Amino acid sequence: MALDRTSVPNDLSAFWMPFTANRQFKQEPRMLVSAKDMRYRTADGREVLDGTAGLWCCNAGHARPKIVQAIQEQVGVLDYAPAFQMGHPLAFELANRVRDLAPEPFEHVFFANSGSEAVDTALKIALAYHRAKGHGERTRLIGRERGYHGVGFGGISVGGIVNNRKVFGSMLTGVDHLPHTHLAENAFTRGQPEHGANLADELERIVALHGPETVAAVIVEPMAGSTGVLLPPKGYLERLREITAKHGILLIFDEVITGFGRLGSAFAAEHFGVMPDMITCAKGLTNGVIPMGAVLATADIHDAFMTGLEHMIELFHGYTYSGNPVASAAGIATLETYKEEGLFERAAELAPYWEDAIHSLKGLPHVIDIRNMGLIGAIELEPIAGQPTKRAFQAFLDAYEKGCMIRTTGDIIALSPPLIIEKSHIDELFGTLSDVLKALD
Numbered sequence: 286m287a288l289d290r291t292s293v294p295n296d297l298s299a300f301w302m303p304f305t306a307n308r309q310f311k312q313e314p315r316m317l318v319s320a321k322d323m324r325y326r327t328a329d330g331r332e333v334l335d336g337t338a339g340l341w342c343c344n345a346g347h348a349r350p351k352i353v354q355a356i357q358e359q360v361g362v363l364d365y366a367p368a369f370q371m372g373h374p375l376a377f378e379l380a381n382r383v384r385d386l387a388p389e390p391f392e393h394v395f396f397a398n399s400g401s402e403a404v405d406t407a408l409k410i411a412l413a414y415h416r417a418k419g420h421g422e423r424t425r426l427i428g429r430e431r432g433y434h435g436v437g438f439g440g441i442s443v444g445g446i447v448n449n450r451k452v453f454g455s456m457l458t459g460v461d462h463l464p465h466t467h468l469a470e471n472a473f474t475r476g477q478p479e480h481g482a483n484l485a486d487e488l489e490r491i492v493a494l495h496g497p498e499t500v501a502a503v504i505v506e507p508m509a510g511s512t513g514v515l516l517p518p519k520g521y522l523e524r525l526r527e528i529t530a531k532h533g534i535l536l537i538f539d540e541v542i543t544g545f546g547r548l549g550s551a552f553a554a555e556h557f558g559v560m561p562d563m564i565t566c567a568k569g570l571t572n573g574v575i576p577m578g579a580v581l582a583t584a585d586i587h588d589a590f591m592t593g594l595e596h597m598i599e600l601f602h603g604y605t606y607s608g609n610p611v612a613s614a615a616g617i618a619t620l621e622t623y624k625e626e627g628l629f630e631r632a633a634e635l636a637p638y639w640e641d642a643i644h645s646l647k648g649l650p651h652v653i654d655i656r657n658m659g660l661i662g663a664i665e666l667e668p669i670a671g672q673p674t675k676r677a678f679q680a681f682l683d684a685y686e687k688g689c690m691i692r693t694t695g696d697i698i699a700l701s702p703p704l705i706i707e708k709s710h711i712d713e714l715f716g717t718l719s720d721v722l723k724a725l726d
């Protein structure tokens with residue numbers, strides 16, 4: 286029997302959906318059945334403009350021919366190869382291409398299958414690196430309030446989202462958190478805010494409290510996406526870099542969202558001119574089409590492991606699907622698509638138009654802040670008293686009904702369209718959002 290890809294099954298009970306209000310969804314399902322370029326098609330036959338690149342991942346848009354073809358061909362040639370003690374050419378080729386795209390200090394690429402796995406991999410590499418260097422006492426990890434680093438135990442421990450943490454026990458021990466950088470005085474800033482660089486100095490306090498020689502790594506998103514597009518204040522990342530370097534602490538940038546062109550450069554590290562010691566990425570690496578994540582490491586970090594007997598495994602870590610052949614093929618085709626179409630440059634060129642469009646919503650009902658950078662933006666709404674998140678969730682439902690996919694987190698609308706977006710799409714997106722906001726309770 287041919288698989289029916291477009292009719293909604295009568296029984297929706299078996300699938301326990303991730304990060305979803307399951308009961309609400311199953312009463313009013315929002316089903317997507319196909320996608321092309323900038324638009325999804327729904328099960329009820331409507332087109333929906335993608336204002337979120339799926340989940341911040343389809344940077345080249347949907348069903349792009351080169352990526353589709355690469356996957357189709359690869360699966361018939363080499364569908365799977367053991368990831369441990371065996372190799373296949375495409376994983377090496379993709380690693381080379383990621384290295385060539387990345388800023389200079391990053392010479393090595395460790396593959397995972399998601400952002401969460403990339404984060405846990407980077408944290409483990411940080412701990413093992415210090416041990417390899419003879420500093421096994423460096424075991425503490427420092428994250429940040431309102432940080433999102435996926436859902437593994439490492440990621441939720443260094444992450445700073447209360448609901449993602451509070452019901453999951455004690456998590457990793459020896460973790461501390463910087464304050465988040467989101468200040469009311471920066472409301473309606475275009476690009477990087479003026480106030481808050483001094484919040485990086487909190488790192489000195491935390492490090493002094495624990496003793497610098499006990500701290501392994503600091504992990505932050507250079508621009509926090511998932512908690513509502515929180516931009517780094519001017520000078521903040523530079524200060525974090527200074528303090529970590531001074532104390533021999535590794536700095537990890539979680540670029541799962543900012544990697545692959547979102548801010549108009551390959552990585553945010555380049556955009557901000559601040560180089561961490563490791564970068565985690567995922568999402569845009571394969572245009573979201575096949576799961577894949579990666580950690581980019583400097584030669585110093587990688588080489589610290591390349592000691593001892595040569596027949597011995599150097600790092601006891603990896604996944605069955607690290608560098609999976611089909612994912613690697615998708616990754617190579619994705620990077621080629623970005624390059625051939627100049628999509629990172631396109632994001633940079635469109636950013637001012639995007640900025641003007643999103644800030645044109647200032648003054649609409651309930652809007653208490655708007656912020657943006659590259660092709661990313663957020664509109665923060667005043668929460669309904671006693672019912673946090675409800676107003677933004679209603680905006681999400683209304684926008685979907687009116688043909689636009691937006692994303693909400695708390696009472697913040699977060700937008701991150703595919704980088705192939707046209708000015709006419711930007712007008713359509715913000716025109717619809719304007720109507721939605723005007724009609725909200």
Ligand SMILES: Cc1ncc(COP(=O)(O)O)c(C=O)c1O
Pocket residue numbers: 398399400401402404433434435436506510511539540541542567568
């Ligand atoms: C900064 C950051 N890190 C990690 C993750 C987790 O990625 P995944 O959902 O692929 O595990 C995300 C997902 O949005 C993210 O934004």
